[in-house]
Amino acid sequence: MVALSNLTEHYQKLLGNLECPSFESEPWVNPGPLKDRRVTIISSGGIHHRDEVPFKGGDFGYRTIPANADARDIVMSHVSVNFDRTAFQQDLDAIFPLSHLADMAADGTIGSVATDHYSFMGATDPALMEDDARELAGRLQADNVDTAVLIPV
Amino acid sequence: MSALGHYLEEEGIATTIISLIRVHSEKVQAPRNLFVPFELGRPLGAPGNPALQKQVLKAALDLLEREGGPSIIEDYDDDGVYQAPAADWVNLAADMGVDVDLGDMDAARAAMQAEVTALKPLYDQAVAETGRDPVGVSGLSMDQIVDHVSAFLGDPPDSPRDDLSSGMVLRYAADDLKAYYLQAVAAGGGDPSSVQLTDWFWQQTAAAKVLIALRARWKDGEDKSLKVVCGNFMVPHMQVHGLGL
Structure with a gap:
C-alpha cells in the first residue's frame, strides 16, 4: 500500500506532477555519532500554539514550539484540507513526536533534545521559505543544535 | 520539506526527512529521505501507536549515520494495515447528526x-x-x-x-x-x-x-x-x- 492510494487519481497526478526545486549543490553534513547529536523537529504541518498567529495562504514563515509545550495547546491552521487531520487531533506524536524524541535522549539514542522545535506550512512555494530556513539555521546553531528531523503531513 | 532540508544542510545542519511522496524526494534529492507508505497526514503511521511512531522516527534518525550521499532514499517497509477500517469501532456520535433545511x-x-x-x-x-x-x-x-x-x-x-x-x-x-x-x-x-x-x-x-x-x-x-x-x-x-x- 502506498501513501497516495487513498487519494483520487486526479489528486495523485496533481501531487506527482508538482514542480519541485532543483539544486546544483549537494550538501552533506555529518556532525558525528547519533548518540551525540542535539536534535530538533521541523514540521510542515502548519501547527502552532493556540495563542500564535495562524498560518495564512502563502505563509512562508515558521512558528516556534518549545520542547516543553503542552500538547493540549497545539492547533493546526494549515491551508490544505486534503490530508488527514484526525491523527494530529488525537495524538500530537503522530505528526510531531516530541515525547518520543525525549525518550530517545533519555535512553541515549540521541544526545539531547533542542530547546525549541518548529513548524512551517507546506503547500507554499519552497523557494519563498529559503530566507526563513537559513535564518532558522542560525537559531539552531545558537542552541547548539546540529541535526533536524523534517516531518511532513 | 525536501527543499528545507537542502537549505538547512547548506547552512551546516544535518537533516533527515520523512517522506510521504516518494517522487518529490526523487526530484529534489535532499540528503536523507525515509519514504513511508502512510496516508497524507500520518507521517509516523497512526495515532495511539507509540511503538510504530518510535520505530519510524528511529528509522529516519538511523539514516544520519549512513554514508552514501549526496542523497539517500530509503523505503520504510510496512504493510499499511494501520489504514484499514476498524470493524469493531463503535461510533458514539452515530445518531447525533441533525436534519437541516439549507434554505432557511x-x-x-x-x-x-x-x-x-x-x-x-x-x-x-x-x-x-x-x-x-x-x-x-x-x-x-x-x-x-x-x-x-x-x-x-x-x-x-x-x-x-x-x-x-x-x-x-x-x-x-x-x-x-x-x-x-x-x-x-x-x-x-x-x-x-x-x-x-x-x-x-x-x-x-x-x-x-x-x-x-x-x-x-x-x-x-x-x-x-x-x-x-x-x-x-x-x-x-x-x-x-x-x-x-
Whole structure:
C-alpha cells in the first residue's frame, strides 16, 4: 500500500506532477555519532500554539514550539484540507513526536533534545521559505543544535 | 520539506526527512529521505501507536549515520494495515447528526447548534482521553463559530475579529468546526480509520451540509477571498469526488 492510494487519481497526478526545486549543490553534513547529536523537529504541518498567529495562504514563515509545550495547546491552521487531520487531533506524536524524541535522549539514542522545535506550512512555494530556513539555521546553531528531523503531513 | 532540508544542510545542519511522496524526494534529492507508505497526514503511521511512531522516527534518525550521499532514499517497509477500517469501532456520535433545511438560515444555524450541543460531552471525553484540544484557530467560541459559518448561507457577515477579514475568519472557523466534530466522534477509542471518522462527518451531519452549501454558493462568485476559501479550503477533494459535488 502506498501513501497516495487513498487519494483520487486526479489528486495523485496533481501531487506527482508538482514542480519541485532543483539544486546544483549537494550538501552533506555529518556532525558525528547519533548518540551525540542535539536534535530538533521541523514540521510542515502548519501547527502552532493556540495563542500564535495562524498560518495564512502563502505563509512562508515558521512558528516556534518549545520542547516543553503542552500538547493540549497545539492547533493546526494549515491551508490544505486534503490530508488527514484526525491523527494530529488525537495524538500530537503522530505528526510531531516530541515525547518520543525525549525518550530517545533519555535512553541515549540521541544526545539531547533542542530547546525549541518548529513548524512551517507546506503547500507554499519552497523557494519563498529559503530566507526563513537559513535564518532558522542560525537559531539552531545558537542552541547548539546540529541535526533536524523534517516531518511532513 | 525536501527543499528545507537542502537549505538547512547548506547552512551546516544535518537533516533527515520523512517522506510521504516518494517522487518529490526523487526530484529534489535532499540528503536523507525515509519514504513511508502512510496516508497524507500520518507521517509516523497512526495515532495511539507509540511503538510504530518510535520505530519510524528511529528509522529516519538511523539514516544520519549512513554514508552514501549526496542523497539517500530509503523505503520504510510496512504493510499499511494501520489504514484499514476498524470493524469493531463503535461510533458514539452515530445518531447525533441533525436534519437541516439549507434554505432557511436560522434553521441551519439551529441544526448546527443542536449538533454542537449534543456532541459536547463526547468532545470533552475525547480531550480527556487524548490530552488534545484541537479547536482554537479562529479564536471564537463554538457558539460564535456556528453563527459565523451559518451566516454565509446569506450575505457575508461582518468579521467578528478586528484583525482578520470575515472570509479569513470563515476559513479558521470552518477548521475549528471540523476539528470539534472529528475529535468528538473519536471519543471512546477503538482505532477508527481516518475514512471512518471523516465519512461520518461529511455524510451525516448538518455542519458538513452547511460547509458543502457554502462551497457551492461562493466557489464561482466574484468575491475572490470567498471564492478561494470556499472553493479550495472548505471541502476535501476526496469528499468533493466521493459525494459527486
